[in-house]
Structure formats: C-alpha cells, structure tokens
Amino acid sequence: MKIAVCIKRVPDMDLRFAIGAGGKALDPVGLKFDIADFDGYAVEAGLRLVESHGSGEVVVVSIGPTAVQETLRKALGMGAHRAIHLDAAEVPFDGMSIATALAAELKEGGYDLVLFGRMATDSANQTVGPMAAHLMGLPCVTAISKLDIANGRGTAERQLEGATETMEFPMPAVVTIDEGLGRPRLPSLKGIMAAKKKPLEVKPAQLGAANLTVDVIAFPPDRPPGRIIGEGADAVPELIRLLQTEAKVL
Amino acid sequence: MDLPFYFGEEHLQVREMVREFARTEVAPVAKDLDRTSEFLWDNVAKMGPLGLLGVPWPEELGGAGMDQLSYYIVLHELAKVDASHALTVSAHTNLGTSPIVDFGTQAQRERYVPLLASGKVLGGFGLTEPGAGSDAGGTATTAVDKGDHYVLNGSKVFITHAGVGEIFSVTARTSPGPGHRGITSFIVTKDSVDLDRCRTLGVGHAEELPKTKGLRAGKKEDKMGWRSSDTRELILEDAIVPKENVLGTVGEGFVNFLKTLDAGRIGIAAVSLGIAEGAYGEALRYASVRKQFGQAIANFQGISFQLADMATEIQAGTHLLYHAAWLKQNGKPFKQEAAMAKLYCSELAMRVTTKAVQVFGGYGYTTDYPVERMMRDAKVCEIGEGTSEIQRIVIARNILASLEA
Ligand SMILES: Cc1cc2nc3c(=O)[nH]c(=O)nc-3n(C[C@H](O)[C@H](O)[C@H](O)COP(=O)(O)OP(=O)(O)OC[C@H]3O[C@@H](n4cnc5c(N)ncnc54)[C@H](O)[C@@H]3O)c2cc1C
Numbered sequence: 001m002k003i004a005v006c007i008k009r010v011p012d013m014d015l016r017f018a019i020g021a022g023g024k025a026l027d028p029v030g031l032k033f034d035i036a037d038f039d040g041y042a043v044e045a046g047l048r049l050v051e052s053h054g055s056g057e058v059v060v061v062s063i064g065p066t067a068v069q070e071t072l073r074k075a076l077g078m079g080a081h082r083a084i085h086l087d088a089a090e091v092p093f094d095g096m097s098i099a100t101a102l103a104a105e106l107k108e109g110g111y112d113l114v115l116f117g118r119m120a121t122d123s124a125n126q127t128v129g130p131m132a133a134h135l136m137g138l139p140c141v142t143a144i145s146k147l148d149i150a151n152g153r154g155t156a157e158r159q160l161e162g163a164t165e166t167m168e169f170p171m172p173a174v175v176t177i178d179e180g181l182g183r184p185r186l187p188s189l190k191g192i193m194a195a196k197k198k199p200l201e202v203k204p205a206q207l208g209a210a211n212l213t214v215d216v217i218a219f220p221p222d223r224p225p226g227r228i229i230g231e232g233a234d235a236v237p238e239l240i241r242l243l244q245t246e247a248k249v250l
Numbered sequence: 251m252d253l254p255f256y257f258g259e260e261h262l263q264v265r266e267m268v269r270e271f272a273r274t275e276v277a278p279v280a281k282d283l284d285r286t287s288e289f290l291w292d293n294v295a296k297m298g299p300l301g302l303l304g305v306p307w308p309e310e311l312g313g314a315g316m317d318q319l320s321y322y323i324v325l326h327e328l329a330k331v332d333a334s335h336a337l338t339v340s341a342h343t344n345l346g347t348s349p350i351v352d353f354g355t356q357a358q359r360e361r362y363v364p365l366l367a368s369g370k371v372l373g374g375f376g377l378t379e380p381g382a383g384s385d386a387g388g389t390a391t392t393a394v395d396k397g398d399h400y401v402l403n404g405s406k407v408f409i410t411h412a413g414v415g416e417i418f419s420v421t422a423r424t425s426p427g428p429g430h431r432g433i434t435s436f437i438v439t440k441d442s443v444d445l446d447r448c449r450t451l452g453v454g455h456a457e458e459l460p461k462t463k464g465l466r467a468g469k470k471e472d473k474m475g476w477r478s479s480d481t482r483e484l485i486l487e488d489a490i491v492p493k494e495n496v497l498g499t500v501g502e503g504f505v506n507f508l509k510t511l512d513a514g515r516i517g518i519a520a521v522s523l524g525i526a527e528g529a530y531g532e533a534l535r536y537a538s539v540r541k542q543f544g545q546a547i548a549n550f551q552g553i554s555f556q557l558a559d560m561a562t563e564i565q566a567g568t569h570l571l572y573h574a575a576w577l578k579q580n581g582k583p584f585k586q587e588a589a590m591a592k593l594y595c596s597e598l599a600m601r602v603t604t605k606a607v608q609v610f611g612g613y614g615y616t617t618d619y620p621v622e623r624m625m626r627d628a629k630v631c632e633i634g635e636g637t638s639e640i641q642r643i644v645i646a647r648n649i650l651a652s653l654e655a
C-alpha cells in the first residue's frame with residue numbers, strides 16, 4: 001500500500017503569540033513550530049495502515065521554505081519512509097493554490113491513499129484536502145475517526161452530532177483525518193537516527209494562482225473586567241436582574 | 251537555551267521528543283509516585299521502546315546509537331519534570347550498563363547489554379557498603395577464588411535498582427585490603443522483586459537470564475526524595491559467581507569504577523540542572539500570576555531579583571554541564587570539569603528549589619505544587635555519586651597537581 005500524507009508546519013497556538021508589523025501574519029519571533037495537530041494524526045493513521053498490511057510505504061509531503069524539512073524529518077523519525085519537500089518561499093493562504101501544487105505532485109504518484117489532517121491548526125480552512133481530491137479526480141471523505149482498508153475498498157467512520165456515519169469508498173481516494181485514530185507516536189531515538197538516512201527530495205512547488213489574501217489579523221477586544229455585586233443569597237436578585245437586563249442571557 | 255555550539259538538529263529533536271514524553275507521560279504521574287514511593291514501572295515500559303534506556307550504546311548492542319550529549323539531554327529534560335525518572339535512566343544507563351560496555355569482554359557485552367539497552371531489564375551498580383561510602387577503598391565484601399568460580403559475601407547499601415533490577419556490577423575484595431588494591435568487579439544477576447508486575451508489563455524480567463545463587467535485595471529505603479526511584483540493600487550470601495563474570499581485570503576494579511563515577515557525575519549534574527530549571531519555571535509562572543498588595547509579586551524587586559539570580563546561575567550551570575559533556579564526547583580529559591559541573595549544579599538545585607518554595611509562599615510548602623518535591627529531590631544530588639565534599643577533594647587535587655607539573 002502506498003500512502004501519501006500531506007503535513008503542514010504550523011506554530012504552536014497554545015503559546016503566547018503576537019501579530020507581525022504588517023498586521024497580516026503572526027510575528028514569527030518566539031514561535032515554536034511543529035506538525036499541525038490533525039496532520040500528526042494523519043501520519044499516525046498512515047503508519048498504522050502500512051504496519052497492519054505488512055508492506056507499503058508512507059510518503060510525507062510538505063510545502064514551504066527550507067524550515068519545513070525539520071517537520072518532514074520529524075515525520076520520518078516517527079516512521080514515514082521518505083519525504084518530499086515542495087519548496088516555496090511562503091505558504092499561500094489560498095487553499096486552491098496549495099492544493100494545485102499538491103495535486104501536481106501526487107496525481108501520477110501511484111498512491112492508494114492521500115491523507116490530510118482535517119484542518120491545519122493555524123489557518124483552520126479545511127479546504128486543501130477536498131480541493132486536492134477534486135483536482136486529482138478522486139473521491140474524498142472528510143474528518144474521519146476510523147479507517148479500514150480491505151480488498152481495494154475503504155471503510156471510514158465519521159462522528160456526527162450524536163451519531164456515527166459509516167462510509168465506503170473505492171481507492172485511490174483522499175481522506176482527511178480527525179482525532180480518534182490513535183494519538184501520534186513520539187519519534188523514538190532509533191527513529192530520529194534512521195530519519196537522517198531516509199530520502200528527502202526537494203522540488204519547486206508548482207503553486208496555483210492565489211486569489212485570496214489575508215487583509216488583517218486582529219486579537220479579539222479585551223473583555224471588560226468582572227464586577228462583584230455582592231455576596232451570598234442577598235446578591236442573587238441583583239445578579240438575576242443584571243443577567244436579564246445587561247448580559248441578556250436569561 | 252539553544253546552545254548552538256553544542257547542539258545540532260538531532261539533539262534538538264531528542265530534546266523535543268523527551269519534553270513531549272515528560273509532559274504527557276511523566277508530569278501526570280510524578281506527584282502520586284512520589285507520595286506512594288511506587289517504582290515507575292509503567293513509564294519504564296514506555297521509555298524502553300523510545301530508546302531512552304539505551305541512549306548512548308551502539309545499535310548492534312540494542313542501544314539507540316546516539317551520542318553522549320543526547321544522553322545528558324534526556325536526563326536534563328526528564329529531571330525538569332521528575333527527578334526520579336531521570337535518576338532511573340541515569341542509574342540504569344551509566345551505573346548499570348556502562349561498566350559492561352566499557353570494561354566487559356565481547357561475550358559479556360553480547361550477553362548483557364542488549365537486555366539492558368533495550369530496557370528489557372534494569373541494571374545497577376553495587377559499590378557503597380556500610381563501611382565504604384565516600385571511601386570506596388573501605389570495601390569489605392569478599393570474593394574467594396574457588397577454582398572455576400568465586401564465592402562472594404557482603405552487603406551493599408543504597409543500591410539504586412537493587413529491588414527492581416536484574417543485572418548488577420558489584421565490587422569485592424579478591425585480595426585483602428586495606429586500600430584500593432585487590433578490589434575486583436563482578437557481574438551478578440537476580441530476579442526483579444516485582445515479578446508479577448514485570449510479567450504483566452512484559453519488561454523488567456528476563457526468564458532466560460541465569461541468576462546468581464546467593465544474591466538478593468534487602469530492605470527498601472524510605473527516602474526524603476527520589477522516592478519513586480528504587481534504593482535498597484543488595485546482599486551477597488555465599489553468592490556463586492563463575493569466573494567468566496569477572497568484569498575487567500582481577501584487582502583493577504577500583505580504577506574502573508572511578509571512571510564510571512566520573513561519567514556519572516556529568517549525569518547527576520544534568521539531573522540537578524533539570525531539577526533547578528523545573529523549579530525556576532514553576533516559580534517564574536507563579537510569580538507572574540500571584541497577586542499581593544494589588545499586583546503580581548513578580549513586580550516586587552524582592553521576588554524579581556531572586557528570579558534573576560536563578561536564571562543567571564542556571565545559565566552558568568548549563569555551560570558547565572554541556573562543556574563537561576562535550577569534553578567527554580570528544581575524548582578529552584573531563585574529570586575535573588565533571589566534578590565542577592556536579593558540584594555546582596547540585597548545590598544550584600538546592601538553592602533554586604529552596605527559593606522556588608519561598609516564591610510560592612505557604613502554597614509552596616504543600617504538595618499541591620511540585621516545588622516542595624523538587625526541593626526534596628534536589629538534596630540527594632549533593633550526596634549521591636560522590637558528595638559535594640568529595641567533588642571539592644577531586645577538584646582541589648587536580649588544581650594543586652597542576653602546580654607541581
Ligand atoms: C538515593 C541514593 C542512591 C544511591 N545509589 C547508589 C548506587 O546505585 N550504587 C552505589 O554504590 N551507591 C549508591 N548510593 C550511595 C552514595 O554513593 C553514598 O551515599 C555516597 O557516596 C556517600 O557515602 P555515605 O552515605 O556512606 O556517606 P559518608 O561517606 O559516611 O559521608 C558522610 C559525610 O562525610 C563527608 N566526608 C566523608 N569523607 C570526607 C572527607 N575526606 N573530607 C570531607 N568530608 C568527608 C561526606 O561528604 C558526607 O558529608 C546512593 C545513595 C543514595 C542516597
């Protein structure tokens with residue numbers, strides 16, 4: 001089984017971050033980068049599929065500047081077999097531009113499955129996977145939480161609000177991955193050593209035209225400070241009055 | 251600190267992985283393990299497959315094939331979250347495994363190191379005795395030559411992994427003392443004391459390994475710190491040790507374990523520095539959110555100057571540690587630098603953790619916050635693998651010897 005996993009290098013959004021001088025992007029200073037959360041789950045899903053089938057390869061692909069090679073090497077350390085770096089000075093915001101480059105690379109690659117994370121944890125667009133599927137003319141199942149492959153067909157589960165949906169699809173196919181398939185493994189020390197010797201191919205990214213641009217990024221306005229209106233049972237009537245008249249939540 | 255002079259991308263990847271492991275697997279259990287003094291078996295089972303129990307050993311021997319720096323990075327990072335985890339890796343790798351790698355025959359290496367390096371079983375080092383602590387020349391355990399085997403008698407105390415471990419290097423007298431001459435090292439084996447747990451987890455016990463008759467673990471110490479690290483007596487009672495288990499040359503045991511201890515000092519420096527950094531990180535965060543007198547206590551010079559001192563001394567300790575590690579890695583003499591790193595970083599760990607408890611005020615004195623545990627964990631770093639006084643003796647001897655040269 002031959003599986004491609006498309007991974008994005010993103011900043012850790014749990015850390016404190018600042019907006020850069022132009023107001024259109026985050027200030028890269030002090031940011032810590034890693035594989036986007038759901039993309040990590042996708043790598044794990046690919047590795048487990050190949051392991052359970054006893055043979056095959058997992059190829060990780062990433063678009064961006066040279067720094068993405070570090071992220072690719074982490075995935076190689078987890079156990080991916082080889083990596084493709086599609087070189088681009090910047091990662092465009094427009095998912096179609098990115099999907100074009102990925103489809104150009106992957107279409108003739110003979111992959112049985114192309115995996116994506118459900119969304120990138122920084123831009124949260126959820127578009128690149130489905131767009132790439134369309135450009136390659138492949139079926140696409142999004143945000144799956146379970147995946148089985150047998151006899152050239154795939155079965156996937158999706159979690160809906162209060163229900164589970166089971167889908168079947170022919171291969172090759174594009175699948176975007178939610179949590180639930182298993183937490184991404186840590187790269188073992190042997191994995192880190194082995195990653196140094198695994199092939200990492202660099203090619204120019206054939207990005208499509210970018211029609212979307214970010215106008216401005218802004219932090220939400222500061223919340224007004226809280227107010228203590230009293231203590232104990234005596235304060236309850238006033239609290240209810242304010243929740244009705246001021247906060248308008250009751 | 252990124253230390254570009256010492257660290258390459260591979261080191262940063264190791265650091266990243268261990269940080270993630272410490273955050274997700276160690277931090278949630280550290281407090282409970284400390285309270286119950288239970289050994290960290292579950293995480294031993296997880297650390298083996300990640301390669302953390304055989305970092306610097308060659309892949310042919312089941313190790314991860316990484317360098318010395320990577321090994322010290324692992325200790326440093328684990329100790330930031332829990333010293334007992336770091337110490338377990340350190341005692342197993344340096345005290346338990348390195349003597350066999352460094353001084354063993356090819357047959358001994360092939361027999362024991364793969365079991366140890368993969369984390370299948372834990373190892374330890376039996377040097378200290380009731381009458382031989384700082385002065386290892388006082389070793390009283392005897393080894394009597396019986397032709398094809400030796401018979402060992404004696405008691406080793408404070409032996410890390412004496413209970414949970416299965417493979418040990420121990421020292422004994424093959425010719426009467428006093429002093430350094432006539433001490434020989436032997437490889438001895440026993441069953442883990444937690445066989446049921448080991449069988450369920452699939453680690454900690456090697457059925458196929460022949461065990462030494464007459465070797466057993468004694469009483470477990472109830473310690474102030476390093477509480478989930480296993481420390482016990484190791485008792486040799488007419489223990490029958492075949493001659494093929496002599497480690498190194500007969501009579502050369504003393505010289506060899508001094509080498510093991512030199513390297514171990516860099517390890518304890520790494521553990522100490524990790525404890526200091528862990529406590530400093532807690533204090534820094536707490537000081538920025540704890541409000542008294544209408545503002546964060548970090549705004550008071552009395553607090554911020556303490557934080558500044560901690561940060562400065564931690565940076566100094568970091569350079570001492572990685573300088574000593576770099577010397578060792580590059581085959582240069584490192585005895586004095588290792589002693590300096592151990593002395594400075596262990597005393598630093600005590601200073602920083604004490605200050606961290608102070609920054610936390612009354613809360614720091616309770617088990618609701620980890621700084622009191624870190625303070626207890628720090629103390630033994632000034633004692634184990636050579637007390638601070640012994641480090642000063644080593645350093646003083648070296649600097650005075652340079653006068654004579
Ligand atoms: C948790 C823990 C784990 C350990 N693990 C191991 C292990 O795995 N294997 C092992 O073999 N040992 C181990 N030890 C033993 C440890 O190495 C010894 O405790 C240490 O070497 C000190 O020896 P001692 O306790 O007998 O103290 P002593 O040697 O009795 O020292 C008492 C005091 O006297 C001071 N002193 C001694 N001689 C001098 C001198 N000449 N000048 C100035 N001051 C001096 C010491 O610095 C110390 O302050 C461990 C100890 C602990 C606490």
Ligand SMILES: Cc1cc2nc3c(=O)[nH]c(=O)nc-3n(C[C@H](O)[C@H](O)[C@H](O)COP(=O)(O)OP(=O)(O)OC[C@H]3O[C@@H](n4cnc5c(N)ncnc54)[C@H](O)[C@@H]3O)c2cc1C
Nearest residue numbers: 540541542543547550551552553608609610611612613615
């Ligand atoms: C075992 C124990 C028993 C206790 N028993 C009692 C009791 O019986 N009754 C009772 O009322 N209380 C009791 N206490 C509470 C004790 O008095 C407080 O813990 C102590 O006053 C410190 O307050 P805090 O813990 O809130 O620390 P904080 O006031 O939050 O102080 C945190 C740190 O900030 C420093 N700091 C604060 N303000 C400044 C400043 N302006 N400039 C410089 N540094 C500053 C402090 O010195 C400390 O290092 C007890 C505490 C303990 C641990």
